[in-house]
Amino acid sequence: MAVRSLRVASAYRDFCRAVQTTFANDASAQRQLRAETARMLRKHATSMSEDLLVDDLKSGTDMIRYEIVQASLNPETSNYRAHVNQDHLSRGDVLNLLTPEEALRKKS
Template identity: 85%
Template structure:
C-alpha cells in the first residue's frame, strides 16, 4: 500500500536524515533502518492515523538523533572513542560514559 501524505513523507525524510547523520560510517545500518521503517509504515498505514504515524516517526527520529552515540575502536590503544555531537548536547541530558567495570559496579548498587 502506498502512503500519500506530505506530513508522513516529511517525517520519514527527517528520520532518514537522522539515520544518515548518526550512522554515517555504516551504510548497511542506514539501508536496513530505512527499509524496515518503510516496510513498517506501509504495514501500519491502514491501522493508524496520519498523526499517529507522524508521531511515531518523530519519536524514532529523536531516539536516533539524541540517544544513540556511535563509537570507534582505536586499534593502537584498544580503547573506544565516543562520537558525541552537538545534537547529543543540545537536549541538556547528561551523557554518562562509564567503563564496563563502572557500569557493572553501578548496576549492582
C-alpha cells in the first residue's frame, strides 16, 4: 500500500537527506536504509497514525544525523579518522571519542 501523506513524505525526504549526508561514502548503506525504511512505512501505513509515522521518521532522522559518526582508515598509520560534522556539534552533546583501550578500561 502506498503512503499518501505530505507530512510523511516530507519526513521521509528529510530522513533520506540525513542518510545521504551521514553515509556520503557508502552508497550501499544509503540504498539499504532508504529501501528498508520505505518498506516499513508501507507495511505500517494502515496500522499507525500519520503522527506516529512522522514521529518515527523524525526519531530515525535525528539518530542518523546526530548520533552516527563515520570514520575512515588511514592505511599509512592504521589509525581511524572520525568525520565529525556541524550537525554533530550543533546539538551541544559531548562526543566522547575513546581509543579501544580507553573504552575497555572505562567499562571495568
